[in-house]
Amino acid sequence: MVTQMNDEIELKEALDFISPASLTYEEWTMVGMGLKEAGLPVTVWEAWSARDGGRYHKGECARKWESFHGSTKPVTESSIFQLAYSHGWSGPAGHALDWGDELTTGSSRTEGQLVDPRWVESHDLALPEQWDPVDQLRRYLQALFEQDEHVAYVTESFMADDRRRPTRGCWDRTAGQLIAELDTCGGDIGKVVGDCDPEVGAWICFNPVDGTGRKDANITAYRYALVECDNMDLGRQQAIIKQLELPCAALVYSGGKSVHAIVKVDAPDYTEYRKRVDYLYAACQKNGLTLDQQNRNPSRLSRMPGILRGSQRQTLLETNIGKSCWDEWRDWLEAETDELPETESLADDWDDLPPLADALITGVLRKGHKMLLAGPSKAGKSFALIELCIAIAEGTPWLGRFSCAQGKVLYINLELDRASCLHRFKDVYTALGLPPQNLRNIDIWNLRGASVPMDKLAPKLIRRAGKKGYTAVILDPIYKVITGDENSADQMAKFCNQFDLVCRALDCAVIYCHHHSKGAQGGKRSMDRASGSGVFARDPDAMLDMTELTPTAAILEQLHNKAACRVLKDMLDKRGHADAYGPDDALSKSRLLAIAKEHLGMADLRAIDARIAAAQKLTDSMTAWRIEGTLREFARFDPVNLWFDYPVHKPDTGLLEDLQPDSDYKSLGTRGASKRWGNKDKVSKDKKAELDTAFEACMMDGKVTVYSMAEYMGLKPDTVRRRLKADGGFWIDGADIGRKEPGSAG
Template sequence: MEHENDLKEALEFLSPSALTYDEWVAVGMALKDGGLPVTVWEQWSTRDAGRYHKGECVKKWESFHGGGGSPVTVSSIFQMAYSHGWSGPAGHALDWNDDIAAGPGAQPEGRVVDPRWVEAHELALPEQWDPADQLKRYLRALFEADEYVAYVTESFMADDRRRPTRGCWDRTAGQLIAELDQCGGDLGKVVGDCDPEVGAWICFNPVDGTGRKDANITAYRYALVECDNMELGKQQAIIKQLELPCAALVYSGGKSVHAIVKVDAPDYTEYRKRVDYLYAACQKNGLTIDQQNRNPSRLSRMPGIPRGDKKQVLLETNIGKSCWDEWVDWLEAETDDLPDTENLAADWEHLPPLADPLIFGVLRKGHKMLLAGPSKAGKSFALIELCISIAEGKPWLGQFNCAQGKVLYINLELDRASCLHRFKDVYAALGLAPENLANIDIWNLRGASVPMDKLAPKLIRRAQKKGYMAVVLDPIYKVITGDENSADQMAKFCNQFDLVCRALDCAVIYCHHHSKGAQGGKRSMDRASGSGVFARDPDAMLDMTELVPTDAIRQQLHNKAACRVIKAMLDKRGHADAYGPDDALSRTRMLAIAKENLGLADLRAIDAEVAAAEKKADGMTAWRIEGTLREFARFDPVNLWFDYPVHKPDSGLLEDLQPDGDVKGFAARGAEKRWGSREKLAKNKSVELSTAYESCTMDGKVTVYAMAEYMGLKPDTVRRRLKADGGYWIDGTDVGRKEPGSDG
């Protein structure tokens, strides 16, 4: 099979004694799924002589049938090895599915020791062998004089190996030490003779003098850390670098060093929590722990006893941190990767410079921006427009000036051809010459995208030296990790954007969709789907909501479209002097001028082109962008028309429109209670215009300025209201009522 050597390397790293039963079974299932023979699983399992039973692997193997919703594959073995501190196969080339550190020298979360760089040393065994002194020092380090000690010196044969008997537990540490003082170096006189090929065991927690089970433990003081799949000197080096608060460090006389770690738990429940924490920390730092050693009555090796051709030796006592709390505080401080606190007085006179603006008045370089909106708002086109604006140093959406620089567009949704065509179409629609195409890089990841926590390090590695000013991800639903409604999970997801910002010193810009339902009654920052983290995390959030143009506004669009077509034809035929600025605003006047100056063929062409222009105008959708900004003052809402494939600024037609709201919302109910329904409000505005117009007719000719003075409004506001109402014509500053059925 492919990568078989890598698999065997991962399996060699894993110790069966460090796995739970379910994990051991999963290894077997994974090996079978990968097409390897049962002998591989059986040979590996024999490394745990305490749990291996001949024939059990073959029996289990026959029950593995694969399939199901989540089959166990060889990837499970790699994942287990990584979680136990494996650094990956030697000499392995990085590919798409590999993770890398976020930055030079970065350590995985929770790790303070890199086992690949730990130097192994020879164990410091005593030059003079004094068995009684070995045990006395051990007892003094772990027990109070009046605490009962459980130990085992006899064994019996079971499953082809020697196992400890129940042992003894009827003497205190003080009594044992007194007898050791009188034994003349003969431990057998005190604890009884043992088989020198097997050794002896001792319980590291005190008991009640009636047994050595968990129920007999009187103080949950220590836990055993044991690793048997690496060099002895390396085990000891990692234990010391981890600053484990060890009461004693004992060489087992076999493949492992036993660390008796101070956990000082008040009860069994807390003991389990602390041991879980301890074992997890050890695993992350390269010590593959024997998981069978969790219980407080577990036996460890008794120092001062021979074991085969070696000895069980007390190496050191009271090393590392002084207690559990001190060690946890130290470990958390070493692994939190958080910056130190700063005193404001030290920086007051020398404040660091603010990052330069990327989108002026909206976003700074190195910050994050979210563009939110419903489906069909043209969010992707808006982001492509932004990429082009940054590359060319031109205003975005006709409103926001942009700094010029390089930008990376990560396309997660479109196929490559469609994406490239979109960029070319948008350039053409914006009327921009593609003078700085080299400033735009595109990373097409449709069908190859991975969750953001996996994508971030790959992105950083690829973009580290490109000098991007901005990275644009479109859309983020393709890379979301976890439940988008979970604040905790989305906070971790959004933290990946911070990682990219810091590592690449660039802005990260992304888009997200609205939640379902009407959005008008919500604040702009509450419209994005999922957790509120989406809206509150970025430094700038721009929200797009749809506006529904009235028939009068659509009529104005038709009028403008017709005027543009007729004007172009008149100009083409050399009749630009046949119309004035006011004429160019009226469809009726422009048609009359066209009939006076153009032939029948041109008039027919105008009819066809006007129909096409009106159809295109009917396809335009109206949008309002509102901003929630962290670094800048909020800008006035920006109204736009999405005229495929680009967004164009509105000339004022949309100003009085409001997004469709959810009338069930509290705010909408309150507004309706104060001001009346939207239909009633529109009717009132129409009545107000009519009253003002009728009043101004008493002075003769009605003007925008006269109506503005009467209504107490600005002339531009009156002009917009007259256009929106649709029942009036405006000629310069003059105002008149339209004849019924008139369109201009």
């Protein structure tokens, strides 16, 4: 019996935080079903629903109640509690701790909450001892209006839906005229505004009108908004309004269940008025004032002070309380609720500085910090991040250059299907020649087709990963979770803040990759190549940028020579002739070939030709890359040159040192068409070389399509089609692309 009574008290307390006027029909019905399932009578639902005067119809709750027959999965009181939490409820007050309850330390306030309504001390309204209706209305008008502004008010009502409602009212006089008439009315307020039904009261519009009506279109200054809460006792309403320091021009007791706060919003136009009212209502909601959402419009009526309403008086309680204006109040509220740490003196820690976080990637990134890997399409960024996962899991160097601290890593796969992702990890392990000794150090979260924006993903990630002990979380790629316009510094700053949230909550590094902007990148600084706002480059603690290098004919010849030497040495070794060549011989294709002809048979020599051709073809598919770093915690390292030999990156042995990334020929000159665009023949050759490079790069994925080349080149598919047709060296079949045979007529 005691437990049931406690449940009933908590349910009624939760309902106090839910305004029926703010709910959909389905939510309203859900509340009724939850109350019935909890064993409460229909009168509880009836009394709560009556607070929505606009939609409440007597008897409707009882009729609907009879249709609730229960189900295998009934709506319970938990649904009501959840709805109350979303409306600012903080849970039942005075709840006794049970053995299974969890103790928490620190602030339990939600973001933006300044007042905990459970701890607000209630008190009686401070009603004036002397009742002077004329003085009440005069002070109200003086507080809200200029002398020459028209005032709209209503003193008559009509019956609708079993209740009295205001008529259109009057708006033909200014505040100055009304005040002058009040001064000469001899204390009879009815002579000025007209007699009203004392059982109903009277209403007034708190914003000035143009003298022709009292609709939103007639409002001449968007000066005030109405804050009204009718779901708690009057003293607590007034106390919360004062604790929130709302900039009130007037505070009026309605003569009923609510205190009306006429809040200064001072909006320059209707659009800004709506924004400020939304902000105001959200702030009140978070602090326990569940507001009637129908009061948002600027022409809304409030209660006119100085008028009787039944046995109560519509009373002006105070004028000009709280902060002086909207801007002052908003700045104060945000300062009080920003949850930011306090400032500290450098002198306090000068002699005992806190230790720096250990390095996760030596010379590049510390544990708990952020890193961005940027590069164009087909640079193998995803493979590089998979290589990084393996390096952290196994405690081995990354890219053959950067030592990594061993730890557990979470790889968030946003782009590949599950099977492809798992195969990639195994392929990379195999290509690196590493035994998979620490696979338990790698967790994969496959979110292709299920990804959500980063501001929604971050809390889910924190909840799931909180106790896993990850050293690093890697997101690949971030374009799948970007919120907002990537060219907006403001929006991207908010987006990148989510990474900080994850770093702090999980005490781990966050590593992610992003793509380059369109065009050649060689003429830009490494930190300016990433697409979108410069926030991407400036936000992380370490930014590594990959740019492509174009090998010269001499470099390609050396690669071909090395490939041939590998094949020849392998064949000689297998046939037992490893002692037939020396160190110098091993570096020359021609010398090894001569030795092979002396020691091998015709069958082996014929096989060698085919194997050399195949090895050199694989060499041609390799692409060259340079990684440059922009670091916050470490000195900049020398550029690292790599070959992407699918599916892994391999350190260069010095062939690429003197190469420079391609620059955009359009940006090389400064004046004149010839300087800006260069020689037309050279431009044509550059375009052909660009097509050839893109085609060869896309061959790594097997079939080449218009779309894969468009992605690689940063162009639209139609543009790629036109350039391929103009080049004449390629055939196009639908979306598929191939090279024409030499001598083909097309």
